[in-house]
Amino acid sequence: xxxxxxxxxxxxxxxxxxxxxxxxxxxxxxxxxxxxxxxxxxxxxxxxxxxxxxxxxxxxxxxxxxxxxxxxxxxxxxxxxxxxxxxxxxxxxxxxxxxxxxxxxxxxxxxxxxxxxxxxxxxxxxxxxxxxxxxxxxxxxxxxxxxxxxxxxxxxxxxx
Ligand code: 4NP
Numbered sequence: 001x002x003x004x005x006x007x008x009x010x011x012x013x014x015x016x017x018x019x020x021x022x023x024x025x026x027x028x029x030x031x032x033x034x035x036x037x038x039x040x041x042x043x044x045x046x047x048x049x050x051x052x053x054x055x056x057x058x059x060x061x062x063x064x065x066x067x068x069x070x071x072x073x074x075x076x077x078x079x080x081x082x083x084x085x086x087x088x089x090x091x092x093x094x095x096x097x098x099x100x101x102x103x104x105x106x107x108x109x110x111x112x113x114x115x116x117x118x119x120x121x122x123x124x125x126x127x128x129x130x131x132x133x134x135x136x137x138x139x140x141x142x143x144x145x146x147x148x149x150x151x152x153x154x155x156x157x158x159x160x
Contacts, residue, residue, distance in 0.1 A: 003034040004152060007078055008111065009096060010088040013041030013071035015127050016137060017088060018051040020111065022059050022066040023138070023145045031149060039069065040078065042095040046071040052127070058134035062142075079104035086111035086148070089122040112140075114147035 008020035017039035028035040041047075049071045050056070056067050078085065079100050085108045087093035096108050112121035123140055126133035 001032055001034050002152070003036070004084060005036045005082045006038075006084045006086065007074075007082040007106075008037070008039040008086045008088070009042060009074055009092050010039075010123075011041055011043050011092060011125065012046045012127065013039055013073070014046045014049055014052045015055050015134070016123050016125065016141070017041065018066045018069045018071075019055050019059055019138060020086070020088070020123075020141050020145065021069065022064045023141050024148070026064050027145055027149050031153065033149065033152060038082075040072050040074040042074055042092050044073045047073055054126070054131055054134045055137075058131070058138045061135075062138065074099070076101060079106045079108070082106045084109070088112075089125065111148065112144050114151050115144045 006024065008017040008024070010016040021037045021039040024035055025037055051066050051069055059066050074096065076099060083106065085096060085106045087096055087108070087110050090110070093108070093110050100108055110121040112123055123137060126137045
């Protein structure tokens with residue numbers, strides 16, 4: 001079975017990237033694919049905290065439990081340990097590229113680039129909005145996650 005190490009990244013690691021991790025974990029269980037997943041934030045505000053309760057509820061509605069996750073900040077070693085580092089928006093991507101060591105092997109890309117329907121590849125930050133934003137985030141992340149797994153399973157992606 002093919003295996004990949006994947007890190008999802010947003011700003012705070014309490015809304016989007018924990019949800020993306022949970023959704024990818026859930027999709028991988030239905031595929032002939034082994035994903036080792038983690039998530040992290042570019043900022044340090046929420047280190048050690050569980051995901052935002054609105055993210056937990058949005059995911060619980062589709063049978064995915066992300067309540068056990070704990071926020072952490074991206075580390076330089078992540079760029080050597082993960083095959084893929086998936087940014088939720090352009091600011092996250094720019095911040096990741098600033099700290100990515102030149103000799104690191106991770107592919108650092110925008111998660112949304114795997115889905116052509118995505119809003120310029122960005123997953124909107126739902127933190128300052130209402131609960132409907134979290135349902136939207138879940139649906140958007142699910143579309144992108146399906147497209148990403150399709151990419152991993154595609155014949156073109158044989159180098160890892
Ligand atoms: P996330 O959302 O990056 O999707 O986890 C945010 C969480 C917290 C903050 C901003 C965005 N904050 O400013 O604390």
